[in-house]
Amino acid sequence: MSLEVDIEKRMGDFRLDVAFSAGDETLGFLGASGCGKSLTLRCIAGIEKPDAGRIVVNGTTFFDKVAGRRAKIDLSPQQRKTALLFQNYMLFPNMTVRQNVMAGMDRRADAEANARIVESHLRRFGLSGLEDRYPAQLSGGQQQRVALARMLAAGPGILMLDEPFSALDAHLKSSLEQNLIGLFSEFEGTILYVSHDIDEAYRFCDRIAVVDGGHIDEIGPKDRVVHHPSSLAAVKLSGCKNTTPARRMGAHEVLLPEWGVSLAVSEPVASDVRWLGVRAFSLRRAKHPGANVFRMRADRVSDSRFERTVMLSFLDACGPDVEKDASEEDVTMKFLKNHVQWRVDKLSASCLPLPEEGDELLIEFPSDAVYLVSR
Numbered sequence: 001m002s003l004e005v006d007i008e009k010r011m012g013d014f015r016l017d018v019a020f021s022a023g024d025e026t027l028g029f030l031g032a033s034g035c036g037k038s039l040t041l042r043c044i045a046g047i048e049k050p051d052a053g054r055i056v057v058n059g060t061t062f063f064d065k066v067a068g069r070r071a072k073i074d075l076s077p078q079q080r081k082t083a084l085l086f087q088n089y090m091l092f093p094n095m096t097v098r099q100n101v102m103a104g105m106d107r108r109a110d111a112e113a114n115a116r117i118v119e120s121h122l123r124r125f126g127l128s129g130l131e132d133r134y135p136a137q138l139s140g141g142q143q144q145r146v147a148l149a150r151m152l153a154a155g156p157g158i159l160m161l162d163e164p165f166s167a168l169d170a171h172l173k174s175s176l177e178q179n180l181i182g183l184f185s186e187f188e189g190t191i192l193y194v195s196h197d198i199d200e201a202y203r204f205c206d207r208i209a210v211v212d213g214g215h216i217d218e219i220g221p222k223d224r225v226v227h228h229p230s231s232l233a234a235v236k237l238s239g240c241k242n243t244t245p246a247r248r249m250g251a252h253e254v255l256l257p258e259w260g261v262s263l264a265v266s267e268p269v270a271s272d273v274r275w276l277g278v279r280a281f282s283l284r285r286a287k288h289p290g291a292n293v294f295r296m297r298a299d300r301v302s303d304s305r306f307e308r309t310v311m312l313s314f315l316d317a318c319g320p321d322v323e324k325d326a327s328e329e330d331v332t333m334k335f336l337k338n339h340v341q342w343r344v345d346k347l348s349a350s351c352l353p354l355p356e357e358g359d360e361l362l363i364e365f366p367s368d369a370v371y372l373v374s375r
Contacts, residue, residue: 003158003190007043007053008067016040016050016214026184026191028205028222030198030237036214037194041160044192045084046077057082058157058189083156085164089147091135097146098122098131104154121149125179141176148183160192165200180204198239202226210234231375235277241341246276246372254372258337260317264291266368275373280309280343282369285352286362298359299339310342310355311335312363 006019016036020027029037042048044055044062052067062080065071083104091100101118122128125145135143144164151159164180165173184191184204195201201208202222209219212233218225229235235243246254248269254276255262263276286293300311317338342363344354355361 002056002058003044003192004054004056005040005044007040007050007055007063009039009043009048009050011039014214016043018211018214018216020209020216020219022190022192022207024189025206026193026204028193028195028201028208029211030195030201030208030225031211031233032196032237035211037196037211038162040211041084041162041192041194044080044158045082045160046075046080047084049074060157081154081156082158082160083151083154084160084162085147085151086162089135089143091143091146091150093135096132096134097127097138100135100146101127101149101153104150106155117153118149121153124152125149144176145179148179152183152187156189158190158192159187160194162194163196177203196237198226198237210237229277229371229373231373232275232277235275235371235373239279240277240371241280241343243275243277244337246273248273252367259314259340260338261294261314263365263370264367265370265372267372269372270374272374273372274375275371277371277373278340278365278369280341281345282366283312283340283342284364284366286364289362290364292365292367293362294365296340296361296363298355298357298361299335301355301357306346308344308346308354310344311339312342312361313339315360 003022005021007016009016014036016039018036018040029040031037039048043050044057046062049071050063050065052065053063054061055063057080061073062075063071064073092103095103098118101121102114105114105117122131125148127142127145127149130138130142135146138146165176181204193201193204205222207220208222208225210217210225210231210233212231217231217233218229225234226238229238232243244256244258246256248271249255249262251268252266253262253264254269254273256276295315296312297315298310299313302309346354
């Protein structure tokens with residue numbers, strides 16, 4: 001099984017320009033809303049037409065066009081035999097569950113064989129007993145299972161899922177994820193999975209492509225992209241909450257102008273380094289002054305069930321304060337730029353009390369727990 005994509009498409013001021021290949025694997029597309037993830041899938045499925053490029057699935061050319069010329073090949077969505085699961089599932093409201101599952105199947109095939117396939121997928125996704133209901137009579141989770149059954153019943157050469165859990169609550173999402181993990185392990189072919197949630201992409205995907213501004217910023221095994229990102233976009237999408245401009249000061253030292261401090265790092269610093277990132281849970285409380293230990297103040301505290309998020313400022317920072325006449329928006333942005341987010345796990349916190357607003361603390365930035373990137 002194989003997929004080769006190299007396409008360009010303009011939509012107003014937005015330009016999509018992506019090139020990648022995939023085999024018998026699950027490839028995740030991770031990026032912010034509007035970066036081109038969904039548009040890429042729609043081009044592969046034939047719902048959108050690229051301005052130029054080539055799309056080849058399992059040796060069959062779906063699309064081939066030179067810029068400025070008519071397409072040499074442009075198969076219809078029906079001819080491409082792909083399966084694309086949208087965020088809202090796109091079930092036919094006037095069809096029953098059984099009819100929806102059958103909708104993408106080859107009607108020229110043996111009717112009894114088709115019926116057996118439909119029944120197997122109804123059982124697989126726990127839809128037995130719901131065959132004669134209409135989509136409006138189903139819960140969100142049941143609708144998703146119908147959409148998944150319809151995808152597989154059509155016998156597609158490639159599966160594509162566009163943020164399939166975005167409309168579901170956390171409890172339902174957790175249970176349905178197990179269905180999807182089982183499905184992915186059994187499907188023999190290429191699966192493309194669009195998400196903006198790094199944890200979700202990490203659970204489902206073998207490799208991750210970081211999409212930013214219409215192009216793939218980096219692509220690789222999920223462990224490398226998450227734990228060793230090579231671009232600012234990947235650092236942010238990997239879940240790192242603290243990023244700031246950085247300048248090289250020495251072989252193992254960087255200056256962080258917006259934070260007003262310099263930091264020692266374990267890895268050699270590239271001459272063209274531009275950004276530093278550090279995860280909110282990597283910070284730790286220190287008992288004594290030392291390397292990468294700073295006097296900090298808790299300026300804002302908020303709680304979730306299991307974590308306390310603390311916004312920290314550097315008490316000994318070298319840099320300008322927030323201008324008194326700045327607009328409210330400017331003050332907010334300045335606050336975020338000058339503060340570091342620290343997440344404290346309530347369940348594993350030491351015997352020390354949880355930090356409170358106004359507390360002055362010694363906080364260590366471990367030298368081996370930072371990311372340095374040049375783009």
